[in-house]
Structure formats: structure tokens, C-alpha cells
Amino acid sequence: MIRIELIKQLRRTGYWSVLGVxxxxxxxxxxxxxxxxxxxxxxxxxxxxxxxxxxxxxxGAIALNSSLLFxxxxxxxxxxxxxxxxxxxxxSLRYLLAGPVARQRVLASKVLxxxxxxxxxxxxxxxFGLVAGLAAFGWHPLSVIDLQHASPFATGLASFSPFQALGxxxxxxxxxxxxxxxxxxxxxxCSTLTDRPFSAVAGGVLLTFVSRALDNIPGFHSxxxxxxxxxxxxxxxxxxxxxxxxxxxxxxxxxVQAAYAVVFLGAAWVCFNRRDVLS
Amino acid sequence: MIRIxxxxxxxxxxxxLTLGIxxxxxxxxxxxxVATGSGxxxxxxxxxxxLVPRSSGLTVPxxxxxxxxxxxxxxxxxxxxxxxxxxxxxxxSLRYLVARPMSRSRILWSKAAVAAAxxxxxxxxxxxxxMAAGGLAFGWHPLSVTNSSASTALHTDxxxxxxxxxxxxxxxxxLYISAGMAxxxxxxxxxxxxTRRPLVAVAGGVAVTIISRVFNADYLPGVMVVNRYMPNNDIDxxxxxxxxxxxxxGVPHFLLLQAVYFVVFMxxxxxxxxxxxxLD
Numbered sequence: 001m002i003r004i005e006l007i008k009q010l011r012r013t014g015y016w017s018v019l020g021v022x023x024x025x026x027x028x029x030x031x032x033x034x035x036x037x038x039x040x041x042x043x044x045x046x047x048x049x050x051x052x053x054x055x056x057x058x059x060g061a062i063a064l065n066s067s068l069l070f071x072x073x074x075x076x077x078x079x080x081x082x083x084x085x086x087x088x089x090x091x092s093l094r095y096l097l098a099g100p101v102a103r104q105r106v107l108a109s110k111v112l113x114x115x116x117x118x119x120x121x122x123x124x125x126x127x128f129g130l131v132a133g134l135a136a137f138g139w140h141p142l143s144v145i146d147l148q149h150a151s152p153f154a155t156g157l158a159s160f161s162p163f164q165a166l167g168x169x170x171x172x173x174x175x176x177x178x179x180x181x182x183x184x185x186x187x188x189x190c191s192t193l194t195d196r197p198f199s200a201v202a203g204g205v206l207l208t209f210v211s212r213a214l215d216n217i218p219g220f221h222s223x224x225x226x227x228x229x230x231x232x233x234x235x236x237x238x239x240x241x242x243x244x245x246x247x248x249x250x251x252x253x254x255x256v257q258a259a260y261a262v263v264f265l266g267a268a269w270v271c272f273n274r275r276d277v278l279s
Numbered sequence: 280m281i282r283i284x285x286x287x288x289x290x291x292x293x294x295x296l297t298l299g300i301x302x303x304x305x306x307x308x309x310x311x312x313v314a315t316g317s318g319x320x321x322x323x324x325x326x327x328x329x330l331v332p333r334s335s336g337l338t339v340p341x342x343x344x345x346x347x348x349x350x351x352x353x354x355x356x357x358x359x360x361x362x363x364x365x366x367x368x369x370x371x372s373l374r375y376l377v378a379r380p381m382s383r384s385r386i387l388w389s390k391a392a393v394a395a396a397x398x399x400x401x402x403x404x405x406x407x408x409x410m411a412a413g414g415l416a417f418g419w420h421p422l423s424v425t426n427s428s429a430s431t432a433l434h435t436d437x438x439x440x441x442x443x444x445x446x447x448x449x450x451x452x453x454l455y456i457s458a459g460m461a462x463x464x465x466x467x468x469x470x471x472x473x474t475r476r477p478l479v480a481v482a483g484g485v486a487v488t489i490i491s492r493v494f495n496a497d498y499l500p501g502v503m504v505v506n507r508y509m510p511n512n513d514i515d516x517x518x519x520x521x522x523x524x525x526x527x528x529g530v531p532h533f534l535l536l537q538a539v540y541f542v543v544f545m546x547x548x549x550x551x552x553x554x555x556x557x558l559d
Contacts, residue, residue: 028494
């Protein structure tokens with residue numbers, strides 16, 4: 001079931017063009033920086049700072065940093081929102097459900113494949129940035145300045161050997177993917193509720209915007225830690241590139257994302273099981 | 280032709296809904312400002328401008344335009360432009376439309392005109408509702424703006440503008456932002472002629488603003504070279520009107536850039552649509 005779903009989605013040109021755009025942007029950023037301003041420091045998250053031409057490993061992180069605010073959430077919302085409602089909009093959902101397979105399994109395989117594509121979206125950004133960066137700036141140790149802890153007495157400088165840098169980039173990719181879980185789950189829920197992929201994708205994007213807007217209103221400050229998408233949560237990934245890394249906020253982030261996933265995916269499960277599928 | 284198209288597009292639940300959300304945004308924004316402390320200084324834009332909402336209701340349209348011009352308004356514009364042709368195709372009625380004794384370019388341009396009118400309407404509505412709601416909440420007083428990029432510890436750069444002058448400048452701001460949406464409009468409209476799935480066209484228009492945001496030197500200094508050629512990056516120049524120095528030197532370049540994007544993508548749309556094999 002999963003294999004069939006995967007093959008079906010892998011054949012869609014739309015999905016490949018989304019991943020292609022993400023890859024192209026990572027490469028383009030590297031090319032522009034490499035050609036014009038490799039020595040200008042770039043920011044990572046809220047406090048990180050790197051000099052691109054010091055090491056190719058900076059570009060994986062820079063590419064992630066510049067795409068994670070809008071581009072990656074949009075891609076995730078597209079993959080998740082298309083999952084069920086895409087099938088409905090083709091009019092083939094009822095035939096899929098008429099097969100001798102439980103609805104839960106249909107939903108589970110769709111969610112799993114959409115999840116794989118979402119992970120791929122984040123990974124594509126990091127990998128293409130990394131490869132382009134290594135080609136442009138070479139295989140050197142990575143140094144990151146932590147501006148929050150930089151002072152006249154301490155530089156806040158972290159250095160990683162090439163292989164460590166590779167591992168940290170992989171870790172950062174996973175954490176960025178983790179922050180997308182709530183957006184993903186909500187888009188899946190919307191996808192089970194509507195026959196129009198457009199509404200489902202818009203729902204996922206809307207969640208991030210409403211959440212960020214609430215996060216930015218000073219009066220709702222106490223709400224901040226419990227919102228699905230926040231500025232502090234989005235910036236947290238860059239901690240793995242610092243020394244010492246402040247990992248204290250990760251368990252809370254994981255808990256909040258897991259809670260939203262349980263609620264939204266649970267609701268999707270209930271809706272999809274009970275829905276009268278007409279398309 | 281334009282009248283028929285206008286009738287068809289305007290009296291749609293989706294159009295009402297979109298315009299309602301736009302107007303609702305301004306109202307919700309005002310309520311949020313009242314509820315969470317209007318005496319607090321708001322940081323607006325990248326300069327940033329410092330505004331105290333309570334000092335004048337005219338701060339609300341400035342905040343509303345600033346907070347929507349980079350994503351929300353482009354989304355609305357992409358929605359109207361992306362739906363126009365692809366929407367007709369997804370209903371399956373495009374072929375009946377082009378079967379009528381009328382040139383395809385006239386059909387295309389009447390659709391473009393209506394989509395543009397709706398987009399402009401959304402923008403004007405946003406500003407007007409914000410002005411009305413802000414006026415009701417805080418009164419219409421002269422607008423006092425602190426330009427924090429020109430201020431130092433010893434000198435605060437404050438510009439105070441009278442009510443009628445503010446109205447004029449907001450009018451210019453609305454015109455400038457509408458001109459700045461031309462690139463997004465044209466891209467979404469072009470994509471709309473190439474697909475029968477409105478989602479693709481709308482997502483394409485939104486992707487243009489997002490890509491523009493990625494290649495923005497304010498957030499990624501390394502891409503300075505391309506910054507000036509990105510479609511949505513200089514959309515905030517109108518904010519300089521409310522500062523003492525009013526540095527508007529980037530405006531002609533930005534308007535020219537929009538014109539180039541507009542001509543190229545509308546030309547592509549025209550080229551594609553007049554040759555397309557319409558099957559839907």
C-alpha cells in the first residue's frame with residue numbers, strides 16, 4: 001500500500017518541480033554569494049554568524065536559514081495538503097477506498113508518503129546548499145560565532161571538523177523538519193476535510209501565519225511557548241551549531257510539536273474514517 | 280466583455296470571502312492594538328518606523344499596509360490573478376468562452392482587467408477600513424513618526440505630518456504598493472493561462488514573493504547584487520514618505536522593474552493563450 005502510494009506520488013511532475021525549485025534556490029544562493037560576496041558574514045538563526053567562504057559547510061546552514069521561514073513551510077503544506085484531497089480532486093478517492101484495504105491504512109500510507117516528501121524537501125535544501133557550498137568554498141572545518149555569547153572576553157566561537165560539521169548539518173535538518181510537524185499535521189487534517197487541494201494547502205499556510213501573528217502580539221506573550229509555529233521555535237535549530245549548545249529548549253519544542261501532531265492527525269483519522277466519500 | 284467578466288467574478292462567494300478577510304484583517308488589527316496596549320511603541324518595517332497607535336488613528340493604515348505588503352497582499356493578488364483563466368478551465372467552461380466570436384486576446388485582457396480591478400479593490404479596502412477603524416479607535420490626529428535608523432541616543436528623528444498630508448501620502452502608498460504587485464500579478468496570470476489547476480497558478484504567484492524574500496539583502500547580505508532585481512524587495516520604499524529625510528531615490532528603479540516584469544509575463548500570457556489548444 002505504501003509502495004503503491006509512493007510510486008503514484010513519485011510520478012507527479014508537480015512534486016518534482018517543488019523539490020526542484022528548492023534545490024535551485026539553494027544552488028543559486030551559493031552561486032551568488034560565491035561570485036560576489038563570500039567574505040560577508042551571514043546570520044544563522046537569531047544569534048549565529050558565519051563567513052561563507054571560510055568553509056563549504058556554511059552553505060548548508062545558510063540555505064536552511066533562508067528557506068525555513070516561508071519556502072519550506074509552503075512545500076510541506078503542498079505535500080501534506082495534496083495527500084488526500086489531491087486524490088479526491090482527481091475523483092479517484094472512492095475507488096481507492098472501494099479496494100479491500102482499511103481506510104486507516106489508506107490514510108496512514110498517504111500521510112507517511114507525504115511525510116517522506118516533506119522530509120525530502122528540507123533535506124534537498126540542506127544537501128544542495130552543502131554540495132554547492134563544498135564545490136564553491138571547499139572542505140574546511142566549520143566555525144560559527146555565537147553572537148549571544150560573544151563579548152570582549154569570549155568570542156563565542158565554535159569550530160567543527162568537516163565530519164562533525166556534516167553530522168551537525170544533518171541534525172539541523174532533522175530539527176527544522178521537526179518544527180514543520182504541526183504545519184504538516186494541520187494540512188493533512190484540512191486535506192481530509194475538503195475535496196479541493198487548494199483549501200488544504202491554504203489551511204496549512206494559514207496555520208503558520210496565524211500562529212506567527214499571535215506570537216508577535218505583545219499581549220499574548222504567555223501563549224508563545226504553546227503555539228505551533230513561533231519565532232523562537234523556528235530559530236532553535238541553530239543551537240546545534242554552537243558550543244556549548246543550549247539544548248534546554250528542545251524537549252519542550254518536541255513535546256509541543258508531538259502534541260499538535262497527535263491532535264491534528266487524530267482529528268484527521270476520525271474525520272477520514274467517518275466521512276462520506278463522494279469523490 | 281469586461282462587464283460580463285466582472286459580473287461573473289465579483290458575484291462569487293470566494294471573492295466576497297477574500298474581500299471580507301482583507302477588511303476583517305484591518306478590523307482585527309485595530310482590535311488587537313486596542314486590546315494589547317495601544318500606548319506601546321510599534322516597530323514598523325525595516326527602517327524601522329516607530330509609531331504609537333494611541334497617538335493617532337492614522338497609524339493603523341500604516342501598520343496594516345506594512346504588515347500585509349510582503350505576503351498577505353501578494354497572496355490576495357495571486358488569488359485573483361491565478362483564478363482568472365485557470366478557474367474558468369477548472370469549471371470546464373473555458374472552451375465555450377473561447378468558442379464565442381471574439382478574439383482570444385480580448386477575452387484574456389478582459390479577464391486581466393477584472394482580476395486587476397479586484398486586486399486593487401482589495402488593497403484600497405484594506406487601507407480604507409484600517410483608516411476608519413483606526414479613526415474610530417484613536418481619533419484622527421496628526422501623525423508623528425520616529426525614524427529609528429536616523430535617530431541616535433542624542434537626537435530623535437521625529438516627523439509630524441498633518442492629517443490631510445497623511446491622507447495624500449497614504450494614497451501615494453496605496454498606488455505604489457499596487458504598482459509593486461504588478462510583477463506578482465503578471466506571473467500568476469501567466470501561470471493561470473498554462474494550467475487548469477488554479478492552485479498551481481496561485482502557488483506560483485506566492486512563490487515569487489517568497490523567492491524574493493529569500494534573495495533579500497536585508498536578511499541575507501551576500502545576495503546584494505540581485506536584491507534590486509527581485510520583484511518584491513523594495514515594496515517598502517513608501518514608508519520613507521513619513522520620515523524627515525524622505526529618501527525616495529529607489530522609486531523609479533522599482534517602478535521600471537515592475538514594468539519590465541509586467542510586460543514580460545503578460546506578453547508570455549498573451550503569446551501562450553492565443554496559441555493554446557483549449558481542451559477544458
